[in-house]
Amino acid sequence: MSILEARDITSGYGEVQVLWGSSLNLEEGKLTCLVGGNGVGKTTLLRTVMGQIHPWSGSIWFEGRDVSRLPAYTKADMGLIMVPEGRQLFTDMTVYDNLEMGATNPRARPKMKDNLERVYEMFPRLKERRDQNAGTLSGGEQQMLAVGRGIMADPKVLLIDELSLGLAPVLVLQLFENLKQLRDLKITILLVEQNVQMALAISDYGFVLAEGKVSLEGPSRQLAKNEHVRAAYLGL
Amino acid sequence: MGNLFIASLIDGLLIGFVYGIAAMGLSLIWGVMNVINLAHAPIMALAMFGVYLLFVSLNLNPYIALILIALIGLIGGVIIYYIAIHRVLSAPPLSTLLATYAVNMIMIGLGTAAFSTTPRNVNFTLGSIGSGDLTVQGTRLVAAIVATVVTGALYFFLYRTRPGKNIRAVANNRAAAELMGIPSSRVLALSFGLGTLLAAVAGGLIATFFPFTILAGNAYQLKSFVIVVLGGLGNPIGSLLGGLILGVMEGVIPIFMPNSWVPVLEFILFVIILLVRPTGLFGAKK
Numbered sequence: 001m002s003i004l005e006a007r008d009i010t011s012g013y014g015e016v017q018v019l020w021g022s023s024l025n026l027e028e029g030k031l032t033c034l035v036g037g038n039g040v041g042k043t044t045l046l047r048t049v050m051g052q053i054h055p056w057s058g059s060i061w062f063e064g065r066d067v068s069r070l071p072a073y074t075k076a077d078m079g080l081i082m083v084p085e086g087r088q089l090f091t092d093m094t095v096y097d098n099l100e101m102g103a104t105n106p107r108a109r110p111k112m113k114d115n116l117e118r119v120y121e122m123f124p125r126l127k128e129r130r131d132q133n134a135g136t137l138s139g140g141e142q143q144m145l146a147v148g149r150g151i152m153a154d155p156k157v158l159l160i161d162e163l164s165l166g167l168a169p170v171l172v173l174q175l176f177e178n179l180k181q182l183r184d185l186k187i188t189i190l191l192v193e194q195n196v197q198m199a200l201a202i203s204d205y206g207f208v209l210a211e212g213k214v215s216l217e218g219p220s221r222q223l224a225k226n227e228h229v230r231a232a233y234l235g236l
Numbered sequence: 237m238g239n240l241f242i243a244s245l246i247d248g249l250l251i252g253f254v255y256g257i258a259a260m261g262l263s264l265i266w267g268v269m270n271v272i273n274l275a276h277a278p279i280m281a282l283a284m285f286g287v288y289l290l291f292v293s294l295n296l297n298p299y300i301a302l303i304l305i306a307l308i309g310l311i312g313g314v315i316i317y318y319i320a321i322h323r324v325l326s327a328p329p330l331s332t333l334l335a336t337y338a339v340n341m342i343m344i345g346l347g348t349a350a351f352s353t354t355p356r357n358v359n360f361t362l363g364s365i366g367s368g369d370l371t372v373q374g375t376r377l378v379a380a381i382v383a384t385v386v387t388g389a390l391y392f393f394l395y396r397t398r399p400g401k402n403i404r405a406v407a408n409n410r411a412a413a414e415l416m417g418i419p420s421s422r423v424l425a426l427s428f429g430l431g432t433l434l435a436a437v438a439g440g441l442i443a444t445f446f447p448f449t450i451l452a453g454n455a456y457q458l459k460s461f462v463i464v465v466l467g468g469l470g471n472p473i474g475s476l477l478g479g480l481i482l483g484v485m486e487g488v489i490p491i492f493m494p495n496s497w498v499p500v501l502e503f504i505l506f507v508i509i510l511l512v513r514p515t516g517l518f519g520a521k522k
Contacts, residue, residue, distance in 0.1 A: 050415065052411065071414065072411075073415075073418060073419045076414075076416055081415070082415050084411070084415060088409055088411065088412040089409070090409055090412065091408060092404065093408060097404075097405075100401065101405045101413070101416050102416055104416050104417040108417075149416065
């Protein structure tokens with residue numbers, strides 16, 4: 001069953017149209033990836049789904065409800081959570097405060113203790129640095145905190161924008177492992193990645209975005225074998 | 237000379253506490269939503285009149301009146317935010333400045349119509365402590381204590397409670413706060429309300445020892461700018477310390493040179509801090 005669906009979205013910034021009728025849907029409990037080159041509209045699609053920018057046309061459905069015009073904070077309350085590109089932490093606040101802010105929505109608040117334990121277990125570094133300002137963390141730790149903050153929100157669907165960007169390969173591997181753990185906890189995940197090879201390797205299903213439209217979709221294993229994908233994104 | 241110096245120092249310090257919370261109000265709004273609230277001055281002045289009217293007509297103790305005025309300040313601030321600020325917040329930066337200036341002019345106009353420009357004063361005293369040159373008015377002492385308590389309460393609120401942390405989160409990264417389910421408009425409205433509450437408390441305290449007109453807030457607003465730059469944006473403790481520094485300057489400088497030099501030196505300090513340490517003496521924020 002699809003838990004989140006974007007139907008024929010067009011959107012952009014000011015006069016500039018970025019999305020030209022993109023559709024995608026996430027199956028509940030699956031790890032889905034959205035891949036594609038630089039500037040094809042992956043982030044714009046996520047931001048439109050989240051409500052940070054409004055779709056020009058098309059609609060967005062979450063758990064069978066039309067949420068096209070709802071603001072981001074209402075969607076967060078419903079369980080649709082985004083880990084934004086560039087982490088966007090509260091850099092002047094402590095690691096703990098950042099995690100606490102994650103648990104703002106009424107569903108997450110009563111589970112804050114359990115989720116905090118889960119985050120600290122997944123990222124022990126964050127526990128060590130709980131009283132440090134988020135701005136003083138290394139890039140990798142900041143990404144852990146961004147994901148941790150998302151987990152604190154007790155998401156039904158977690159949208160992650162550019163998880164691996166600028167991180168050391170060892171860390172990327174670890175974070176991808178963490179994503180699988182989250183999927184096993186029944187969290188539906190949409191991962192936006194430039195690292196197409198790794199994204200296809202860990203995900204169940206994939207969408208390929210090109211020039212503001214979904215050009216290809218399918219089970220990740222099949223996409224990884226697709227001639228066009230191999231030539232355009234995997235350099236094979 | 238020694239006694240005079242100490243007396244001026246104490247005087248300056250005590251008034252400095254009140255300057256501190258006046259500046260805190262300006263600094264909170266500025267730091268959280270990048271709005272310079274030019275209506276700060278008339279809000280302070282209206283609070284002075286509020287305490288005065290409650291004292292004169294209901295014979296209310298000025299400090300009880302102050303609590304009521306603080307609450308009205310909070311609610312009034314939220315209303316001002318939704319009417320005058322909210323819609324222009326994402327417009328070009330100077331729009332909010334003009335919006336708060338318009339609120340300023342409206343308040344001063346209404347205040348002048350209602351109260352004229354004849355100075356009033358709250359005829360209230362708590363006696364004094366000390367003797368001779370070293371006398372401290374009770375009302376000033378209480379004002380300093382109230383200001384310290386308010387600073388502590390604000391610090392606790394911002395750093396230890398969830399609504400306070402929401403304010404800091406929105407100030408720090410508004411888009412991320414929304415992604416976490418924090419409705420930023422409501423948080424901004426609350427911040428504006430708290431800013432005006434602080435202005436109102438400062439005004440109400442000043443009314444217990446200085447005469448005032450509807451224009452009386454202007455001098456404090458100017459001082460608040462210097463203090464905010466001294467103390468750093470959005471930092472309550474910084475504002476309090478900045479207020480104390482300014483208060484001491486005002487107390488001590490007139491011993492050595494004419495009174496008219498005080499603002500000259502204050503604003504020279506303002507420019508120097510802006511040039512040398514734009515984050516403020518106690519601020520860490522960019």
